[in-house]
Amino acid sequence: MPEQRFDAQVRQEGSVATMDLSGEINRGADDRMTSAYDDVAKTGAATILLNFTRVGYINSTGIAVIVAMLGRARNDGRQVSAYGLTDHYKHLFDITRLSDFMNIYDDESTALAGVGAGA
Secondary structure (H helix, E strand, O other): OOOOOOOOEEEEEEEEEEEEEEEEOHHHHHHHHHHHHHHHHHHOOEEEEEEEEEEHHHHHHHHHHHHHHHHHHHHHHEEEEEEEOOOOHHOOOOHHHHHHHHEEOOOOHHHHHHHHHOO
């Protein structure tokens, strides 16, 4: 099965910036994830929503890429939440304790309500 190239696009709604992620999150995702975070920083958004609905695969190096982004957000005082994870990746986020550092929601509308978008 061919690798799906990673991409991340940023869109903003109020004080929330959503990072629409797609493809595979692995070592090759690092530069684009960093660039997308830089785009979020330029918006001044206080909260980041990671949209995983179009992510097909996350390997251990991809987890490290996410952890690095979480660390940067924490240092910058930004909250991070996520939505659109499959049950498999929800479980993985639980066992790696990533879910200790971000709220996980099922879908975008629930996530936006949970982080108080537009409030």
